[in-house]
Amino acid sequence: MLKINKILLFLGVFFVFLESTKFIPGSFNVKPLSDIFFVLLFLKLIVEKNTLKFDKYFFTFIFLTFIYSFAILNRFSIERLFSYIVGFVIYSTLRNINKVELVKKAIYWSIYINIIVGFFQLLYILTKNSFFRLGFIIKEIISSGAPGGFRIILLDFEPSWAGRYLVFSLIFVIFDTKKFKHKNLLIIFLSLLLFFTLSLSAFLILLISIIIYTLFYRRKLKYYKKYINYLIIFLIILLAIYIPLQTNPYINWMVNRIYNLFYYGINPKYDGSVFTRFSVPYTGLYLFSKNPIFGIGIGQFPIKFHKYYTSLFGFNVSGEMKYVIRFDLPYDPKSFFITILSEGGLITFSFYLIFLYKLYIKTRKSNELSKAMFSYSISISFFGYSAFLPILWIALYLASTNSDS
Secondary structure, three states: OOHHHHHHHHHHHHHHHHHOOOEOOOOOEOHHHHHHHHHHHHHHHHHHOOOOOOOHHHHHHHHHHHHHHHOOOOOOOHHHHHHHHHHHHHHHHHHHHOOHHHHHHHHHHHHHHHHHHHHHHHHHHHHOOHHHHHHHOOHHHHHHHOHHHOOOOOOOOOHHHHHHHHHHHHHHHHHOOOOOOOHHHHHHHHHHHHHOOOOHHHHHHHHHHHHHHHHHOOOOHHHHHHHHHHHHHHHHHHHHHHHHHOOOHHHHHHHHHHHHHHHHOOOOOOOHHHHHHHHHHHHHHHHHHHOOOOOOOOOOHHHHHHHHHHHHHOOOOOOHHHHHHHOOOOOOOOOHHHHHHHHHHHHHHHHHHHHHHHHHHHHOOOOHHHHHHHHHHHHHHHHOOHHHHHHHHHHHHHHHOOOOO
């Protein structure tokens, strides 16, 4: 493999995981970088090879999204279409090169960078020492998602986004066969950072990943005995930390949030964020019901969302939705599965399901990392949206490795 190809591959994967956090210090947006590196590598492969291998079901899925976009005469979201095309480029490039160890190396480097940032953020949360506020990088990042710096956000402006990245990192490190001295410490620390995101959606993604892994691969409870030590150490450390943090308003907020969810249900009066994570996917399913076969068209959800959301739930909403509706901002169904259903209908969705099913059959004969990454892919498809698609493509690639007959 040419050295330039290795560099492009490493940087492409590396910036996928910084891309998920959206920003680095200052105003420079790293989002396009991973796309650029992968597109350049994809074009080099086309030039260097006579033929490239593509998964026919994944290719058909992407092809249909492309056709459905241009088949609609009115405006559509070009960003949504581009995200599908880039997904095809990322997954196909990784599968054709298939340098899994290099991909893992890039992932570990991104984990270490985010760990350093998270370390300072956690120290600030625990001590409130102004020196450790360095971990939050700039005030804009803190005030956007974690007022006062009470929640882990890594390089992001939204704790739940950081939580999704940490769930991937935690699953990846636990199930990767690579052995190194500080692996146990890394797992414990990633768990602590994940907890202090205080993100219910991230916790749910982790729980659903475990459930899928257990059911799909018939893991009995005794299989998890080897992870009990991690859990005990984590709980001891968490208890030692929690005692001095009982006055932390965000810890109390988290406890009250869980209580309100069980006592009042999904109610915008008590938790606008939880209500948003219910009402927006519901709107997507409603749009799917309007045209279940072909969907409303790729890129149409951000355009038609406001009309149908307000007709279903009115203007009496709280949290981020009040801001979104007021300024007529584009939005996402907050679920990749529902995005495909609402915009592409059953025809497009069926090809994606076939692709996942065939991949699942392969993972049954593969290593534990492949199984765990497939489980995460399903979970993040339920609770992730367009901002997390690059991570989804990487997870699907890792699920496909060591699984070819």
